[in-house]
Amino acid sequence: MRLEYTQSQRVFRKEVRAWLADNLPAKPLQSLDTAEGFEQHREWEKTLFDGGWSAVTWPKEYGGRGLGLIDWLIFEEEYWGAGAPMRVNQNGIFLLAPTLMEYGTDEQKARFLPRMASGEDIWAQGWSEPGAGSDMAALRCKAERDGDDYIINGQKTWSTRAVYADWLFGLFRTDPSAPRHQGMSFVLLPLDLPGISIRPIRQLNGQPGFAEIFFDNVRVPAGNRLGDEGAGWRIAMATAGFERGLMLRSPGRFQQTAKALVNLYKANQERADRDPGIRDAVIRGYVAAEAYALSTYRTASKLVKGGRIGAEASTNKIFWSELDLKLHETAMQILGARGELLPHAPEAAGIGQWLDGFLFAQAGPIYAGTNEIQRNIIAERVLDLPRS
Ligand SMILES: Cc1cc2nc3c(=O)[nH]c(=O)nc-3n(C[C@H](O)[C@H](O)[C@H](O)COP(=O)(O)OP(=O)(O)OC[C@H]3O[C@@H](n4cnc5c(N)ncnc54)[C@H](O)[C@@H]3O)c2cc1C
Numbered sequence: 001m002r003l004e005y006t007q008s009q010r011v012f013r014k015e016v017r018a019w020l021a022d023n024l025p026a027k028p029l030q031s032l033d034t035a036e037g038f039e040q041h042r043e044w045e046k047t048l049f050d051g052g053w054s055a056v057t058w059p060k061e062y063g064g065r066g067l068g069l070i071d072w073l074i075f076e077e078e079y080w081g082a083g084a085p086m087r088v089n090q091n092g093i094f095l096l097a098p099t100l101m102e103y104g105t106d107e108q109k110a111r112f113l114p115r116m117a118s119g120e121d122i123w124a125q126g127w128s129e130p131g132a133g134s135d136m137a138a139l140r141c142k143a144e145r146d147g148d149d150y151i152i153n154g155q156k157t158w159s160t161r162a163v164y165a166d167w168l169f170g171l172f173r174t175d176p177s178a179p180r181h182q183g184m185s186f187v188l189l190p191l192d193l194p195g196i197s198i199r200p201i202r203q204l205n206g207q208p209g210f211a212e213i214f215f216d217n218v219r220v221p222a223g224n225r226l227g228d229e230g231a232g233w234r235i236a237m238a239t240a241g242f243e244r245g246l247m248l249r250s251p252g253r254f255q256q257t258a259k260a261l262v263n264l265y266k267a268n269q270e271r272a273d274r275d276p277g278i279r280d281a282v283i284r285g286y287v288a289a290e291a292y293a294l295s296t297y298r299t300a301s302k303l304v305k306g307g308r309i310g311a312e313a314s315t316n317k318i319f320w321s322e323l324d325l326k327l328h329e330t331a332m333q334i335l336g337a338r339g340e341l342l343p344h345a346p347e348a349a350g351i352g353q354w355l356d357g358f359l360f361a362q363a364g365p366i367y368a369g370t371n372e373i374q375r376n377i378i379a380e381r382v383l384d385l386p387r388s
Contacts, residue, residue, distance in 0.1 A: 003297070005074070012067075013074050019051055020082040032088045033207035038122075038164040041088035045119025054117040055093055058101075062109060063117030069300040073250060077293075080252035091160065092116040092123035094247035096169050096188075099239045103186075103227040112167075112188065124162035124191070126170030126213060127236065129155060134373050136171070137180045137233065141215065143172035143187055145222070145229075150174070150187065152195075152218040160367075162211035163200045165191060169239075171232045184232035188224045195219070205359070243368045245313035246300065249320045251293035257327045257357065258289035264334055264354075272334045281330040288323050295319075311382045314374040321364030321371060328358040 005013070025044060030037030048054045049063060057072045058064025065071075087093060097116060100109055115121040132139035141154030152172060162168065167190050175183035191198065195218035200208030227235045242248065265272050265282045272278045299312060331354045332339040343352030365371040379385040 012071055016075050016078040029085045033209040042119045044085050045089050049118040062113035069304055076250035076252035080256040089122050091125050095239050095242050096123055098242045103235050121166045124159045124165035124168045126156040126159050126168045128158040130157055141172050143174050148222050149219045152215040154215055156213040159211050163208045171236050174229055181233045182230050185229050186226040186232040186235045189220045193218050241309055241313045244317035245309045251296045254289040254323055258286045261327050261331055268334050278333055285327045314377045318371050318374050324361045324364050328361040332358050
């Protein structure tokens with residue numbers, strides 16, 4: 001890997017920076033876990049799409065720019081560096097889209113990708129069930145074949161923003177008699193079908209960040225299945241690789257948080273230096289964010305040369321989730337009691353976002369497969385240790 005940008009990559013970076021400077025929303029958007037905030041974020045997706053920035057690596061025919069992974073990393077660095085909003089369609093753009101590109105038919109790609117890129121269809125992920133979290137192969141929500149359709153019955157849970165989303169990609173049991181990893185299929189369905197009821201799950205802050213989804217004889221065309229019947233587990237594992245690996249958590253956002261942490265430390269240095277451990281944690285956090293960026297460039301270079309992402313997806317996931325937690329914990333230590341101010345509190349100017357980030361960072365070691373499970377994967381598949 002050569003750690004140097006080409007002339008065209010440098011030009012590209014300037015172009016991204018200029019566009020963001022001209023088009024960023026004047027005021028921060030409301031939380032995407034509220035109905036209003038969700039719609040504001042959907043509009044932002046449309047603005048990105050109209051500017052050609054919604055999905056820079058996708059082929060042009062589906063609404064992308066046809067650029068490479070390194071360009072995407074540059075875009076992400078600029079995106080987060082400019083303080084741009086969270087992507088409300090991240091489940092679609094970063095998880096389902098790469099899966100569709102690999103396993104979808106041409107018809108499915110043409111049907112789903114352009115509407116995803118423009119924010120017309122916002123996607124939720126329907127994997128977890130009350131009895132199937134870490135052990136996802138235990139899922140029981142059924143999709144039974146009936147002519148050209150599937151009839152779906154059962155329940156999903158913890159589906160992020162499914163309260164407002166338009167479509168769901170999920171894993172359903174199509175053959176209960178098959179070995180448990182083989183009897184599942186990957187199905188795409190609109191969330192307004194008859195027989196679907198969605199019950200919000202409120203977070204501690206009162207906002208409905210998640211939903212339970214109940215299916216009562218929901219009829220879905222078999223043409224909405226991604227890949228072969230029974231191949232759902234293998235396809236979902238590819239999606240999970242994207243989630244834990246490169247796409248969902250690009251380094252730009254952690255580099256931005258690390259820079260903000262350095263600035264927070266400088267602005268509060270006298271107080272922070274009373275505990276020598278804080279200065280050390282700031283330095284370590286900054287270096288770790290840079291190391292994550294370099295490691296991601298290495299993975300991207302490997303992929304560009306035709307390689308595949310393997311167990312490093314699990315090491316990545318542990319690294320970014322623990323890094324995010326550490327950066328926010330250090331910020332809270334610097335802020336002391338002021339760190340508890342909610343973002344909209346009058347005295348919270350400039351610091352309120354640290355509490356939001358701190359609360360969300362708690363979830364990092366859980367979602368996208370818990371870190372305990374990632375450690376099991378590394379132990380068994382990388383280190384070849386015996387199963388416990
Ligand atoms: C912010 C957030 C967003 C989410 N969004 C979605 C979403 O959009 N769609 C969706 O389908 N799901 C979503 N989830 C659910 C998430 O995928 C599950 O919470 C996760 O897979 C863990 O499952 P569980 O909660 O059932 O915990 P459990 O599986 O019950 O695990 C409980 C604890 O036991 C540990 N444990 C379990 N088995 C083992 C083992 N074999 N070895 C060692 N330790 C073990 C776990 O690591 C964990 O610490 C989200 C979760 C969060 C926090």
